[in-house]
Structure formats: structure tokens, C-alpha cells
Amino acid sequence: MKAFKLFSFFIVITVCFTNTQCEDDELFPTQIDIINNTVVQIENNETTFNINESIIIETNILDEQMTSTGQNILLTDYDYAEAGQSGYQHTLTLYKLTSFGTIAVIPLTSENITTIEGETLVENQTITARSIFDGASYKNKFSITLPNPEYFT
Numbered sequence: 001m002k003a004f005k006l007f008s009f010f011i012v013i014t015v016c017f018t019n020t021q022c023e024d025d026e027l028f029p030t031q032i033d034i035i036n037n038t039v040v041q042i043e044n045n046e047t048t049f050n051i052n053e054s055i056i057i058e059t060n061i062l063d064e065q066m067t068s069t070g071q072n073i074l075l076t077d078y079d080y081a082e083a084g085q086s087g088y089q090h091t092l093t094l095y096k097l098t099s100f101g102t103i104a105v106i107p108l109t110s111e112n113i114t115t116i117e118g119e120t121l122v123e124n125q126t127i128t129a130r131s132i133f134d135g136a137s138y139k140n141k142f143s144i145t146l147p148n149p150e151y152f153t
Contacts, residue, residue: 032078033068036061040090054143059118059131061088061138075138086133087118093126094144108144116141 043056063075079086094106105125113122118140119130131138 032073034065034073035068036065040092049146051146054114054145056116056141056143057092057129059090059129059138059140061131063133063137076133079133081133083133083135086138087130088138089128089130091126091128112145114143114145116143118142 039061040057040059043058046055049055061075064072065075066072075088076086079088094108095103096106098104108122108125108127110122113120113127118132120140120142121128121130127142127144129140129142131140
């Protein structure tokens, strides 16, 4: 019995010591920061729209990206890189400048959105655009029909 208590004490001390030796980096993968301001674009760079016109928004995320530390990476190294299946997503919320000079969220529903390529959903006034891998880049394209001219002046 004394040997069992000594063995149990040794196991508990070993586990505690092992836990104190773990770094957070070992438990969680390192975060990679990428800043790329050319990923999302409005088709033809239009800035003025009329009622019932559509804004076509295209996302094209190239496989090769540069991290904020200057390292070149391939996004396909971080997913299963299967064309038509793999994807990355981002969210968009559209805002308008009110006549009072404040900013307000533009109310959108799925009725305002037409998906052209990829997957696009609207929930709680936020658009989630999932760009699907085509073998070279991750793409999404959708249009937003402008329901009211006051939204986009």
C-alpha cells in the first residue's frame, strides 16, 4: 500500500510538472495575420447607383498571400485544398450616412441578394460571403439590389 501511495504521488507530481511545461503555442496554433485590401471589389468600381440597380461585389482571394511579417504562404496549406469544396469566408455589413450625419446599418434581407458564384447568406443585416476554391484562388460573387434610393446617396 505504501508503494502505491508513493507511485500515485509520483504520477500526480509528474502530471503537474508536465502541465506547467506546456506553452500556449503548443496547445493552440499560431495565428497568422494577413492584410490584403484588394480582395473585395465592386464591379467596375462604380460609386453611384439608382433605385433597383445592383451592386455586384466580387471576392477573389489568391492562394498565395503575404503575412503581416512578410512571409509568403499558401492558403491551401491551411485547408484541404479541394476545388469546389474548400473555402474561406468573410462578413460584410453595409452602412449609410443619414441626413443627420450619423451612420446607420442598411437593412438587407436574402431577397436583396443574388449569389452568382460561391455561397452568400444574409443574417442580422450582415452578409456572409464564402469564397470557394477553384484550383487557383477562392472566389465569391454576388449582387445586392438597391431597394431604396436613400440608402446609397
